Amino acid sequence: MKNPKFWLIFVVDALLIILAHYLAYAIRFETFLQGEVFRQFAGLLPLILGIKLPCFYLFGLYRGMWRYTSINDVVNVLLATLFSSALVVLVLLFSQRFLGFSRSVFLLDMVFTFGSIAGHRVLIRFLYLRRGSVYDVFTTGFRPEERRLLLIGAGDATDRILKELRDNNLLRYMAVGIVDDDPEKTGMRLHGVPVLGLIDDLQAHAQRVKAQEILISAMVIDKDRMRRLVTLCQQTRLPFKVLPTIGELLGGGISIRSMRDISYKDLLGREEVRLEQEKIGGYLTGKTVLITGAGGSIGSELCRQILRFAPGLIVLFDAGEENLYRVQMELRHEHENIATTAVLGKVQDMRLINAIFKRHQPTVVFHTAAYKHVPLVERNPWQAVDNNIVGTQLLMEAAIVYGVERFVLVSSDKAVRPTNVMGASKRVTELLMSAYNSHCWDGCVSSPWQRVLQNKGQRGAGKVPASHGTRFMGVRFGNVLGSSGSVLPLFKRQIERGGPVTVTHPEVTRYFMSAEEAAQLILQSGAMGEGGEIFILKMGEPVKIADMARELIRLTGREPDNDIAIRYIGLRAGEKLYEELITAGEGIVPTGHEKIMVLRGQQPHDCQQLRDQLEALQEQAKSLDSRGIKETLKSIVPEYVPDYSV
Template sequence: MRRLNFWLILGADILLLVAAHLLAYGIRFDFEPGAREWANIKAVLPWLVPLKITVFAFFGLYRGMWRYTGVTDLLNILRANFVTGLVIMGGILLATRFEGFSRSVFVLDTILAFLMIAGLRFSIRLFYQGLPRWRDLVVPGNARRRKRLLLIGAGDAAEKVVRETMDNQELPHRVVGFLDDNPDKIGRWIHGIPVYGPIARLRTLALHVKAEELLIAMPSAGREEMEQVVRLCRESKLPFKTLPGLGELISDKVSIKSIRDVSYKDLLGRPPVRLEQERIEEVLRGRTVLVTGAGGSIGSDLCRQIVRFKPARLVMFDADEANLYRIEMEILHEKGFAEYAVVLGKVQDRELLEHMFAEHKPTVVFHAAAYKHVPLVEHNPWEGVYNNIFASKRLMEVAMAYGVERFILVSSDKAVRPTNVMGATKRLAEMLLQAYCRELTAGPEKVATRFMAVRFGNVLGSSGSVIPLFKRQIELGGPVTVTDPEMTRYFMSIEEASQLILQAAAMGEGGEIFILEMGTPVRIGRMARDLIRLCGKEPDSEIEIKQIGLRPGEKMHEELITEGEGIVKTEHEKIMVLRGQGRSFEELRRSLDNLKELASRHDAVGIKTELKKIIPEYTPQGLP
């Protein structure tokens, strides 16, 4: 069949090229060419057509699938005809100086050949695009199987969705219209489908076009805009979904397969991250990268992002067997990346660390393994000390011993003026990192390791996020438990956090604490109400919201760090940096010995007291 298609296209091209040449003479001589013109036609056609076919083949005009003809194919056809026109006129000029030949005939021939060849290709595409519509008309009941889809937004994302529904006749949707607030777009058509009006008229226009489902095709919409659109969708009583935000569309491909339910991160309205792809690739490409906590929320997304930059090997380390297996299967089967290793174990195990570094020799380390649940660590502070402080210390020491190039500690904004053990342990891990960095630069031996930390706030959808808890409570019919309606937190998506960690890692020179821009704080009470509405319920009347008060170690408001505290902007608009020497390792050694002793005795009060001595800005809770 493939060979048959080739011969059919080739035969059609030959006929069209002959027709174009004859038509050019007809137009030039009012369709009454004389004997000389017919003689010229007979002399030129036998070599003109083979020459054009040869050039067309050189430009790849017989390698395409014409049902998918696009702008690239159109440009190739234009180039091929332009080149053949120049070659033919140049040859006739050299051979006869155009004596007895009309120059305008060959100009017309080039133009007509382009129009006919391009027309044939696009006719094939239009035929295949029209098949689903014709099938809907011919096959009884077929039209009812494809849901009438109204798109909210008439930008590039919406256009790609329409194109996919037209090209893939098996999809269960048929786009019947667009809504958009841009007055220049209203009344226009996209692929033969009209832009009906503004989004505010959604309910009326959905009834007008008999829409059965709505799709929000606005990946770059902000928080307020998205909230307004979701409210209008709910009022229409039609099922609605959305395309993912730009942060998830890393490959810059919008597909109808990406359609999903609207989630809270759509309402968050965070702008897309600008990544310096080449700079990150310089750090990761061809290197062995280790990610600790690889099965966790941030660790797993770091793995997804890292494989895009073609590392030589990805080493995934985690203590949770199920989570590690899950990310392994995803990296292998969904991402198609086979150059990886999985290590099941704890970062506290120094012998395991030594064995792993000796075997895999990582050159870049992302340390995302940590205990991060504030109340749990508050009740079990010794575990926070073991895991967040001493495990990090061991990993840093092994990294230095094996000549790791870059070590990135994933920290937390709770390390800033901490009020809980979790935040205090993360702050002490940062201090250790700076102490080792200071030791490296001051010591006689040159060690190549660049240490840096990245702080950020709450991550939507992570295992410690309030979102999964709220969703589960809504599924059970409530109540939704809120610590305090006025409590505020900074949020970003998992994708944004991991992308900015990679960006910061590429920027670091050693000793920096990078701080990610967290945007506007969100009130927890408002978040609970928004989630209830997203689930199709009404807060208070259908789902109760219950206030339970602050949990151990929690703040009412997380602090936003500004430049006045020694933090300065970087060349990246979403990343700030805090540079400083910090304390030396010798100054911290005695306190670390004390903490180890107190943790071995499970002395919660002693641990908090010792942390307070090391970190003066720490405000411990539960001390006498």
């Protein structure tokens, strides 16, 4: 053993064992040891040291880092002490039949040995934690200034935060108090930090302890309570932060280093998603998973969520070089144990699609790639046809040809009674999904894939097979906070510039959810689908965009209309005031999951007619025929209300 710390601890333990044995004799005989008693004590020392020290070594008492002593370490000391003491007694019993020895001496010896050895290690931890200021003065000349931190919530999260602050001298925070809604906790202490009083008196408590920063450490789900806490924090005029949401914490632990500024999604108050882990793992664990649009907000979050289920391979497919590189590097460096491969390309490139499916043989496909920006797509409808419709059709046909087990289509609430090309294109993909899941898919399959099937030897008697084993399902939900089509990034940039914040209409509303929640519900829907369903995610209450703008302004510490102006600019091309998740008469039914509904039993289109309409759309897209595209979309989706003025 070359480590000098080992020998130091070893020698100290030997001295403590001698001291414990001496005290046992001294207390038992109520005197300083002398004469026969001292000779008996001295004669036993070689036996006791020769048994206890090797036992301590075998129990691993010299392999720990005692600056991090835990309850497990103390339990280990107890077991080593009990075992070694019992061994000493057994040796004396068999060698000398325990004649002339006091039983109480060995009982006291065991107690004192445990207390001194365990206490020694706890003392090391205590001194290490408390030596910071002196140590820093001699090693660095100064100690980084600590910010006085006031915590909201006296629960489990605060307990973990305080432990981390206690154990890590490098953190620049010092907890000076806690506030909570429970009046019975007032006056109590958590790891030595006092519970000052109620949250409603936050401003007074912050002034009393001279707090410099506030952390909302309570796990707040209710949106009204979170808004209340934010308002109280703003009144103190101190910087304040929050711990991540449950979705963000999945796969990681609560840490003060993960605290962040309040964001709008904290004010949405979304409940924790209940995932059926076994069912999801059943179709993902060990499988090859293809994610289109993997660099986008939903696609990249799907990658992160899927990692928890140990897939065999994740194929990242995206047309955007920068986004694809970013998610590839994240997965490669942060999750080295999961195999990934990145493919740069477009979903409408059939040769590339065929090569991907032929090489990797994916078992599950999550199709998130699409053009989603309503005004841009409205003015360039041929791109919606090419990317949203043709690309989806090629992927679905590839899934059938190569025997994919599950194909999950990510749709949109804009597919419901669409008033824009983007929504109509997403509704067409839902109809394609229904057709390909039914018995008549062979009437829709495009000529290029028929040739692939023929080359694979699967066209018996000159016909495409009428059946297949791929389960198709769709997931329909509203806006995802922070996505490329979301209004949130635009508002943030406008606020940073000092305004004005531009809102289309005072009454415009939208449904919102976080990317983490959307990804989790997509995975859950994939586990529930039997084929042909459109799952509707419960989005909660719709949010007024004007109210969202005001909340965002307040989160920066400024007042809407006074510090930052709000300007209404009118609805953009293809937009409507209110979004819907279902069309009247669609007949949704609940599922076994409280946040997911399902739309079943849709009547598939006439497959030959749908195929002819899709071919017409492709020809119109090639000629950039905007009006013709909208007219054909109207023939496929009768509820679509096109805007021919754009």
